[in-house]
Amino acid sequence: MLVFGSRNPLFFEFSSIGKKQIRINRVKPSLGVEFSKCRFSFLQKATEFSVFTEKLATISLINCYHNQSEQTPTDSKAVDKKITRKAGKKQHHLWIKRDSAGSGQKALNLVRIVSGLPNEKEAVYGALDKWTAWETEFPLIAAAKALRILRKRSQWIRVIQVSKWMLSKGQGATMGTYDMLLLAFDVDQRVDEAESLWNMILHTHTRSISKQLFARMISLYDHHNIPDKIIEVFADMEELGVKPDEDTIRKVARAFQKLGQADKKKLVLKKYLSKWKYIHYNGERVRVRRCLWGE
Structure with a gap:
């Protein structure tokens, strides 16, 4: 590199060491002219000053170049991310959705x-x-x-x-269709058809019969005053491990009472009905003790 600032030009060599480091070598010109000590010292100071300024300028330029080169990929990545996010909002369904409108x-x-x-x-x-x-x-x-x-x-x-x-x-x-059909049989006085349907359900869906379906069948037999059938359904209910609700338990207890089995009635009430019940008193839910097991 040629530097002006005096009568005689100065030459410098630049060699790169790393990404942000540069080594600057000064080369003395061979002009064949002898200088005085004063002039030589002045030229030496001027040369050192020019080398220092040139070194600062060169390092700043290199730093700026590297900063730009490092920022450019990140900017492009950010643009790519934005593009992919916008593209990701589109949903593609690979199946045909049922139109239930x-x-x-x-x-x-x-x-x-x-x-x-x-x-x-x-x-x-x-x-x-x-x-x-x-x-x-x-x-x-x-x-x-x-x-x-x-x-x-x-x-x-x-x-x-x-x-x-x-x-x-x-x-x-489904259990919903069976429940609706049993209710229709109950209202339309078709006990035989309800019984045949119940036997089919019991043998086909043994482990998946819901509490509601058991309660529906017990209510059907209770409406038509068939206590022995109520006991049969309740026995299947106990065998499958389905816990009855309170209304079903009272219907089963009435069935035992009609069949003259008061002791089994008390056992059923004691087993499934708790000693406590909840009532609403003055706008609050109050827990009270039941008066009698056989009520």
């Missing part, structure tokens, strides 16, 4: 169809088959909504017909 209208259409039919199995089943003729898959959601609508309207015969049709198609074999 029109299930309510389908359910109302089903209720309207079956409500205007005569009470004949062939006519009802034929209309229900036409209702599903153009469906790619069975409209289970719409059928379940239709059953709830029919239950609210107390059209128990239609509940039985639609439920049986669903089960004949292999659809809707």
Whole structure:
């Protein structure tokens, strides 16, 4: 490198040691001219000063270059992160989602169809088959909504017909459908059909029968005054380890009382009814002791 600042130019050599370090070597010019001691000292000081300033300027330039080179990848990474985050908000579904938006209208259409039919199995089943003729898959959601609508309207015969049709198609074999069908049998005085359905449930879904379904069957036998059947259902309930609720226990206790088995009544009440009960008194929930086990 050539540096001006005096009559004679000065030459310097730069050699890199590391990323941010530079070694500066001064090269004396060979001009063949003899200087005086005073002039030589002046030139030496000027040379050292120029070398020092040049060294500072060079180091600052190199530091600036390295800072820019280090900041550029981070900026690009930040831009990449922003781009990937924006792209990640898009959701891609690899499955076909069921459209249940029109299930309510389908359910109302089903209720309207079956409500205007005569009470004949062939006519009802034929209309229900036409209702599903153009469906790619069975409209289970719409059928379940239709059953709830029919239950609210107390059209128990239609509940039985639609439920049986669903089960004949292999659809809707759930505890909710069984519970609704048993309730319809109870209201429509079809104890024999309820019993046959219960036996099928008991042998098919032995370990998965809910407490609600046991309570529904005990209530059916209690409404029709069949105490021995209540004891049979309660025995299956105990064998499967299903704990009855308080209302079911009282029905079982009444069944034992009707059969003349007062001792078993007391045992059942003592086993399943706690000595304490909760009542509401002056707007508060109060715990009180039961008066008598046989109440």
